[in-house]
Amino acid sequence: MEGALLHPDRLLPADPATRQLARGLYQSVEALPIVSPHGHTDPKWWGENPAFTDPAALFVTPDHYVTRMLTSQGVSFEALGIGENCERDSRRIWQTFADHYYLFAGTPSRIWVDDALARLFGFSKRLGPDTANEIYDAIAELLPKPETSPRALYDRFGIEVIATTDSALDDLSYHAMARDSDWNGRVVPTYRPDSVIDPDVRDFAENLERLAEVSGCDTNTYDGYLDAHRARRAAFKAMGATATDHGHPTPQTTDLPYAEACALYERVRSGNPNAGDAELFRAQMLTEMARMSLDDGLVMQLHSGSLRGHSAKVQRDYGPDRGFDIPVPVSFTEALRPLLNAVGMDPRLTLILFTLDETTYARELAPLAGVWPCLRLGPPWWFHDSYEGMRRFREMAMETAGIYNTVGFNDDTRALCSIPARHDVARRVDSGWLAEMVVTHRIDECEAYDIARLLAHDLAMKAYRL
């Protein structure tokens, strides 16, 4: 049930003939299973299947898209249930969200929340000051019920497979619980080793010690450290992982001679780095990770270009992921060259690139992915995972990269209820884009149907080796 909140033609092109075509394309992919190969859902949901506690905890407090917009208009973190001495009353947090919901006009968050309220909870009125209580009550009543548990939502959403993103130090116990349960959902971990690769991370030295413990390898030497990664990757793979993910400030790579790499590791391990060593070590490790992928077949993802914790005060008082991560300019051409020259022609490697700097779409990423056999382009990421952002990606990257060098959609979310909405937005935008291609006779109509299915489902399965 969609109700008045969601128009059946939403996000489809304005021109009537193009809309008609887009509608047909969308209908052909609307109900395909959801493939979610990259995201941040909590493994505990899948392992323990706990009920969600309250509407604010589900929709407001953990969603940095929501909290950042409210922050920008002067709402305090405390009023959103964040920080010491914060508001604890979920209903009051919810009312604050509702009072400011008008701020989201024209943003992706509004689409995602409207969609969840309409399709998941059956509302036909928009959230606002006057509807806040009514909606709160209805959601609060549903949350304890079995059909609103994480696993039930997975099934209701039609998810075929979902990947979480997990620290290299994680014991994957929740994944084991999900696997060993009688539930049939497919949940796989993703190897994200930033905390043991980035010397700028707090507790880096301690993390290396923990890595030694969980891997059983001696991380006091570079060889042992690399073995530890191999061991952890194998453990992730055994639990179903098909991919790694690397969140780096820049896409810089390098390929140092062995002795230099050993010496570099010793400096960063012992806490005596030279200037530039942290960046150099991250760069070296991207190439090492790519080499390991040749052996174990894990697909590699690179997310770069975000300056984390732009506000030192917010970082200190309210923690990370509060909306204060801001993109910076990046360039891939020179940065990726060492890694690519080392292993880029090897057919065993898949490296999926993501960017927050859209200037790289047409200038660098499409030309790179359009020639290097290992490279694929990830979908629009973070702030660009939106109607306009997705259109820009298609318009700027596809002519040079080619559709087959992309990997479908990632919802990339920690907000469970937004998953179907996000995939739905992507399917609608892509259907509209394909319809425009047909109307302007750049592709045939029957091709468009094939490609719609690729974008909505098949390319993700293939690229992530799921």
Added chain:
Amino acid sequence: MEGALLHPDRLLPADPATRQLARGLYQSVEALPIVSPHGHTDPKWWGENPAFTDPAALFVTPDHYVTRMLTSQGVSFEALGIGENCERDSRRIWQTFADHYYLFAGTPSRIWVDDALARLFGFSKRLGPDTANEIYDAIAELLPKPETSPRALYDRFGIEVIATTDSALDDLSYHAMARDSDWNGRVVPTYRPDSVIDPDVRDFAENLERLAEVSGCDTNTYDGYLDAHRARRAAFKAMGATATDHGHPTPQTTDLPYAEACALYERVRSGNPNAGDAELFRAQMLTEMARMSLDDGLVMQLHSGSLRGHSAKVQRDYGPDRGFDIPVPVSFTEALRPLLNAVGMDPRLTLILFTLDETTYARELAPLAGVWPCLRLGPPWWFHDSYEGMRRFREMAMETAGIYNTVGFNDDTRALCSIPARHDVARRVDSGWLAEMVVTHRIDECEAYDIARLLAHDLAMKAYRL
């Protein structure tokens, strides 16, 4: 009267249903009062209300958009009445303009001039070689009349308030004359201290001396210098100012310890700067200006990213503002961090950002304004104050920044007759954009009407504290 020059549906979307909606939205804001919180009209116009002298002086000579296009096609500055030994015959300058008016096809200047000729002077024929004389005569006849005086135009244009941009050294006497007259127009100054903040400005040392004189503060010390700013800001505020404006080559900020800031000031004041000191001092002063804004409530504007005087010869022989200011790449994320970490969470601060590098819209400015409570996004500036430029701004910035973190429109002009045309273009483009949002069901129709009014009027009043 618009005549054949201006189509009533100009700049509205092509799709018939979308155009119908856009027309309704436009009609709802078409006649709203003009709020002009940032621009470069001559305060003398408002203080003395002098008649304009001739058509060329009104439309050609001072308009760098006009002169730059003619220069690009080989017309000399002299032929446009600029420089030593230049053409003095206004009619001949006008004829040169008319002969080359075809060059402006598809440019904002053509829209602005057509609009002024049609709506202000009642012409229904376009300017060209054959109509030049007829149009010249008609304008020349009207200029001496009272209804064509600056204050009469202010009233005819439906201006509610207009801000000028004024040197920190200005005595604001024209503003006083306007205020003390029996005219009811609201003209406010804006504090623009570049000439006493930028050590690279010619006569910087002399300007500091003049600052001491006009402020009564000793500018030989950093404390006295800061006090001089406080005094001048207070004087501007007393004359109605609600904002400051800062035109810097880059958006770099810093927040030096007091002793370092004093030493830096001493070096730039005494003409003995180290390499990088000029940039560092400008950076430091942006943070100091922000701190003063906490106290006096003046809204802060930052315009950066233009390399002024790209041609040394033109700068020398024909002066500044001749069209030879060319944008350079900028990045805000790192640059603004010191200022923002110093005062960015303080609810008393409003800092409005402008860019000439559109790559920063989606990558940096929208993410920044979408979270920092002090930040607001200024409208498309300078070369981007155009049909396509405004559309790009909406499409690239709104999904992440949110509409409420913008400040409506600035005409930013020194060409009085272009003011209604510029606001009209903005209202049309925004109506078209909103109509497309409605047709694709991203916002509701009633919301679009509310937002249209915000964009055309209310957001500017609120953001600039008018």
Added chain:
Amino acid sequence: MEGALLHPDRLLPADPATRQLARGLYQSVEALPIVSPHGHTDPKWWGENPAFTDPAALFVTPDHYVTRMLTSQGVSFEALGIGENCERDSRRIWQTFADHYYLFAGTPSRIWVDDALARLFGFSKRLGPDTANEIYDAIAELLPKPETSPRALYDRFGIEVIATTDSALDDLSYHAMARDSDWNGRVVPTYRPDSVIDPDVRDFAENLERLAEVSGCDTNTYDGYLDAHRARRAAFKAMGATATDHGHPTPQTTDLPYAEACALYERVRSGNPNAGDAELFRAQMLTEMARMSLDDGLVMQLHSGSLRGHSAKVQRDYGPDRGFDIPVPVSFTEALRPLLNAVGMDPRLTLILFTLDETTYARELAPLAGVWPCLRLGPPWWFHDSYEGMRRFREMAMETAGIYNTVGFNDDTRALCSIPARHDVARRVDSGWLAEMVVTHRIDECEAYDIARLLAHDLAMKAYRL
């Protein structure tokens, strides 16, 4: 005959009224002669008029757009007939191309190949695994016939003039053969001196010696070296050249004092450069080339921003121009300033700028070309020579640069059969853009017809002084 492969309305806008207008505009320019002032056709074709050997050699092996896409999906260079021990059977190469032709959906290559197969060879079925043989046979049968020879194609395509791009060391003998033949085609060379200007080029020292030989000037001194350029430019001009072309990594220019320039030349000539000398010498030579253009009237073209040979292995094993040239960020504002301040106001100079970094369109190139009398904007280049790329160029550059500061279209191709397709795409996209300008009342309909003709034909003739 276009057949089912090409829709008559392809690439025209979706909105029916706009399409109707666009169709009229397109029909008015569809049959205009082709002006091709910049490209890479083989002079031998024009001088000797040899028959093309086989379909793969015509469409696959030399086309880096084609090979790069196949490489990106794991097809080996060998399978495409490139490299030692490569496939020699043209039919099998063709089959590989056909088997992977689906990869080109939505790319410019698909449009170009479809167009050539339909309009030149009369096919109505698309290339694919099942049609490969049939199409191969038909083309192979046609290639030996006189009407498929290069000169016959020139005539059939309606080319008015075509420029090749030629090394400064080339003896232009093929141009002489074409000139001296009884064929009436107009083929002119373009002076491309990169191999004797760029110290990073392999065999630079040897090239300088050859330059001395072919010019009769002593290249052991800077003066002699500059004279050698003058002599070669004169020889090119005598053979019909109207332009030079410079392919530089960056657009950096400089204007060194004479003694410094001499010393710099001595260092690069003798193979003892300091760090940065190669870039500095290229920068100096751009200004020297501009100065020579003042004297001899050759129009100057600057193509910059490509990092050549991104894969060292591909460069080594398969040579240059294999699709591994990747753009990097560039900025023109500071880089061009020395050259422009030296000669930029001289009415004798025309300097046409090309970019692979689209961020420079609105930020730098349009503002620069919209004021400097010597500057003109080249059309979208390389990866941007596409439906979306051309639209972005129009939308981002025209409002500030002005239509008259552009130079029409370049096909820039080494693929002879793609020439009419490429010009046709440009004419369609421009017709659509102009129609949208008319429908939104930014230009008048009659103006649009005039401008369509300028863009399709006249501006190129004028800018290149043809």
